[in-house]
Amino acid sequence: MSHFSTPEQIKDHLHKALEPLGKFDQCALLDYPDYLNIGDHLIWLGTVFYLTDILKTQIKYAASVKSFSEAAMDEKIGKAPILFQGGGNLGDLWPQLQEFRERVISKYQDRPIIILPQTIFFKNPDNLKKAAGIFNSHPNLTLFARENYSYEIAINNFSNCRVLKSPDMAFHLVNMPGLDWKIKQKESTLYHCRRDYQPFSVDEINLPNIVVEDWVSYKWMYREGKKDWYWNLPGAVRLYREGWQRGLANPNEWVSRQVWQNLHPYTLSFNTLYEPAIYRKSWNLIHSGIYQLKQYPFIITNRMHGHVLCLILGIPHVFLPGSYHKNQSFYETWTHEIPFCARATQASEVAKAAQRLLKI
DSSP: OOOOOSHHHHHHHHHHHHGGGGGOOEEEEOOOOOOOOOHHHHHHHHHHIIIIISOEEEEEHHHTTTTTOHHHHHHHHHTTTTTEEEEEESSOOOOOOOHHHHHHHHHOOOOOOOEEEEEOOOSSSSHHHHHHHHHHHHEEEEEEEEHHHHHHHHHHHHHEEEEEOOOOOOGGGGTTOOOOOOOOOSEEEEEEEEEEEOOOOOHHHOOOOEESSOOOHHHHGTTTTOHHHHHHHHHHHHHHHHHIIIIOHHHHHHHHHHHHTSSSSSSSGGGGSSSSSHHHHHHHHHHHHHHHHHOOOEEEEEEEEHHHHHHHHHHOOEEEEOOTTTHHHIIIIIIITTTEEEEEEEHHHHHHHHHHTTTT
């Protein structure tokens, strides 16, 4: 059994786990996260930087489910490999993403297809059986499972696929340049909690000065899911609201973001990629996540990539359960030996873990 006591060791293992892919000159990268979950943008940019910096691969075509065009991809890449973004959406919790994946795998049988590290979860066994039939029909499909539980599902069901196990692609961002900027910290604890699932209430956690937030991007950026009334506001009003939330209300964050967007050495590389705007959007989003978490000396999170980003940034934190096996299995597979994080399965364990971690 492998042992990982630092994020750097997990990054090294990620690179070793990906070695069986070999090298390829160009590819398509699909399933761009055109939504506000910062964790998926961390995965996306970890993948992009790995492909371009380590494999020296040209990403000749990139698309989300909504923007995907068969004709455009065929024109750009010919029969080069197709890669799918990793994450936690291989299954039937997000059927649109799974149906897209199955449709592409069914159609493109004439070139390698690679599914980057995924957590696998099917509520309905019939949906798993359907996916297995489609995946197993492909002559050259590689599937990376993101933790032990998913690896067992993949081994037991995707018998005609090459199944490998790998950490999350966001770990490629460990020791990325530009993460060491300083920020004034608040005298409070961030309870970084999913909007759709809160395992423990603030009262149960029993710590002082707790701030409860999901990813800050859900508050303002791109207005995902906003009602019609919002879009009917005059453009100047909407612009002011955005400007206030993202600049005037927090000028230090605004200055930091300008440096991140315009002076970071990685930003120039986006100009060489297909559809540079999508990479800049992801870059902007991960800055907001980094800035959000850096404000706190201690964090409690049930977000998988709240956990991962805390590891990248070196922030002591407690990792809480999710609504299914994803968090527990990921922690047990990769991160349970890292000294500045702990896992709590009961509310009473959080304060004890905080006391221990803050003494490190």
